[in-house]
Amino acid sequence: MEETAAQRRRRRLRAEVTRRAVALFAEHGYAGTSTEQVAAAADVSRSTLFRLFADKEDLLFGLEDDLLASARAAVAGAPAGLPPWAALRSAAVAIAGQVAPLRDVLLTRERVVAGVPALRSRAAAKLRRWEAAFAEGLVAGRGVPEQDGLLLAKLVVACFEVAQADWLAGGPGDLPDLLTAALDRLPGLLEA
Amino acid sequence: MEETAAQRRRRRLRAEVTRRAVALFAEHGYAGTSTEQVAAAADVSRSTLFRLFADKEDLLFGLEDDLLASARAAVAGAPAGLPPWAALRSAAVAIAGQVAPLRDVLLTRERVVAGVPALRSRAAAKLRRWEAAFAEGLVAGRGVPEQDGLLLAKLVVACFEVAQADWLAGGPGDLPDLLTAALDRLPGLLEA
DNA sequence: CCCGATGTGGGACTCTGTGTCAGAACTGGA
DNA sequence: TCCAGTTCTGACACAGAGTCCCACATCGGG
Numbered sequence: 001m002e003e004t005a006a007q008r009r010r011r012r013l014r015a016e017v018t019r020r021a022v023a024l025f026a027e028h029g030y031a032g033t034s035t036e037q038v039a040a041a042a043d044v045s046r047s048t049l050f051r052l053f054a055d056k057e058d059l060l061f062g063l064e065d066d067l068l069a070s071a072r073a074a075v076a077g078a079p080a081g082l083p084p085w086a087a088l089r090s091a092a093v094a095i096a097g098q099v100a101p102l103r104d105v106l107l108t109r110e111r112v113v114a115g116v117p118a119l120r121s122r123a124a125a126k127l128r129r130w131e132a133a134f135a136e137g138l139v140a141g142r143g144v145p146e147q148d149g150l151l152l153a154k155l156v157v158a159c160f161e162v163a164q165a166d167w168l169a170g171g172p173g174d175l176p177d178l179l180t181a182a183l184d185r186l187p188g189l190l191e192a
Numbered sequence: 193m194e195e196t197a198a199q200r201r202r203r204r205l206r207a208e209v210t211r212r213a214v215a216l217f218a219e220h221g222y223a224g225t226s227t228e229q230v231a232a233a234a235d236v237s238r239s240t241l242f243r244l245f246a247d248k249e250d251l252l253f254g255l256e257d258d259l260l261a262s263a264r265a266a267v268a269g270a271p272a273g274l275p276p277w278a279a280l281r282s283a284a285v286a287i288a289g290q291v292a293p294l295r296d297v298l299l300t301r302e303r304v305v306a307g308v309p310a311l312r313s314r315a316a317a318k319l320r321r322w323e324a325a326f327a328e329g330l331v332a333g334r335g336v337p338e339q340d341g342l343l344l345a346k347l348v349v350a351c352f353e354v355a356q357a358d359w360l361a362g363g364p365g366d367l368p369d370l371l372t373a374a375l376d377r378l379p380g381l382l383e384a
Numbered sequence: 385c386c387c388g389a390t391g392t393g394g395g396a397c398t399c400t401g402t403g404t405c406a407g408a409a410c411t412g413g414a
Numbered sequence: 415t416c417c418a419g420t421t422c423t424g425a426c427a428c429a430g431a432g433t434c435c436c437a438c439a440t441c442g443g444g
Contacts, residue, residue, distance in 0.1 A: 006390080006391085006441095010391095034429085034430065034431090035430080035431065035432090036430085044392085044393090045392065045393045045394075046393090046394090046432095047392070047393055047394075047395095048391080048392060048393075050431090050432065050433085051391080051392085055431075055432070056430095056431070056432090084381075085381065085382055085383075117317075120317060120320075121313040121314050121316065121317035122313050124313065124316035124317045124319070124320050125309075125312060125313035125316045125317075127316070128312075128316050147354055147358070148377070148381060150354060151350060151351070151354055151374070151377070151378070151381060152381055154346070154350035154353075154354075155347065155350065155381075155382075158343060158346035158347065158350065159343070161346075162339055162342060162343055162346075166339070182343070185340070185343070186343070186382060187379075187382055189276075189277065189340055189343060189344055189347075190277055190347075190378060190379055190382075191277075198410090198421085198422090226398090226399065226400090227399080227400065227401090228399085236423085236424090237423070237424045237425075238401095238424090238425095239423070239424055239425075239426095240422085240423060240424075242400090242401065242402080243422085243423085246401095247400080247401070248399095248400070248401090
C-alpha cells in the first residue's frame, strides 16, 4: 500500500495547521487561543480541525509522530550481536540525530507547554509512548523479557529527557553527544 | 501551625467525595459519569465540587498527595552517611510500605484509568511529581547536583512503577519486596 | 456522464470549567 | 447573648471544547 494522494494531502495540511497553531499559542497563550481562532488562521472549519486533530492539545504534540515508528525499527534493526542495552543506546543516539533539526520548533513548544499543567501531562504521556516504542523494539526484535525491556526503555528515555533539556537550554555540544554523556554517567551514579 | 478544624473537615470531605466518585466511574465509566452526577451522589453542589477538586480528573488522582511530601522528607532524612542512591532506595522502599494498604483503591482506579487516554496522561504527570519530589529530597537535603538527582529519581520511579504494576497484577510478594527486586536488577541490566 | 465514496462546512447540542452573587454558617469579641 | 467580619455554599450565567448529524462539494472509477 503506497501512500494515497489523499493521505499525502492530509499530512501536509496537518503540518501546516500545526505550524500556524503553535505560532498563535506562542503569541496569545494556549488558553488565550480558541480552537475557532486556530481554525480561522488555518483556513479550515472547526469541524475539519477536529477531524485532523484529536483535540486541542494534539495541535502541539502531533509533530514527532513519524520518529516513533523509526525508533521501534532502529532498536529491532541494530546489529544482532549487540547486547540489549548497547542496541538501545545506539538506537537512541540515532534518533537524537534526527531530532536535532527540530530545535526551534521544540523550543517554542517548550515555552508554551511550560506554563500549562494539562500540557505538561500530555508531554509526560508522550514520553511514555517513547518508552513503549523502545521497549517493544527490544521485546519483539530481540527477545528481551518484557519487564526488563520496559525498564531499559525507561532508563534510556530518562537520559534522553535530561540530555534534551540541557540541549534546549543551550548546553554545549549537540544532542547526540549530550545523550551519550548522560548514558555514560549512569553506571557511576548507581555505585556512588 | 497545627491543622485547623476547617482544614480537617475539608480533607475528610475530599476523601469521601473521592470514594463515591471512584465508585461511580467504576460503574458507569469515566466519560459516562458527569460532574453533576458526582456532585449529586456526594451531596454537594457542582460549585463545591470544583472548589474541592481542580477538575474532573483530580477526582481520581487526589488520593496519595499526602505521601508526596513524606517522600521528600524520607529522602532528605535518611542516614547522612548513606550515598545518594542508597538513601533513595531506602526511602522508596519505605514509601512502598505505606502504599500497600491502598491496594484495592488503586486497582479500581487502574481499571478506570486504563481505558481513557486523558487519564493515562494524568497518571504519567503524577509520576513526574514523584520524580520531582525524590529529586528535590536529594538536591535540597544532600547536596546532590540537580541533573544527577533528577536522573536518580527517574531511575527509582521507573523501578517503583514496574514493581507496582507487577504487584497490582497479583505478582508474588508484597510491594516493598518487589521494589527491592527491581532495584537490584538494575546494575545487571546495564552490563548485559 | 453518472454514481458512490470520501471530505468539508454549518449548526445544534452536551459537558467541563470559570465567575459572580446573595445568603447561610461559623468565627472572635463586646 | 448579640453583633460584625469572614469564610463557605448553592444557584445561575457564561465561554469554550468536543460530538453529532446533515447537506453539499469534490473526486475517481465504471
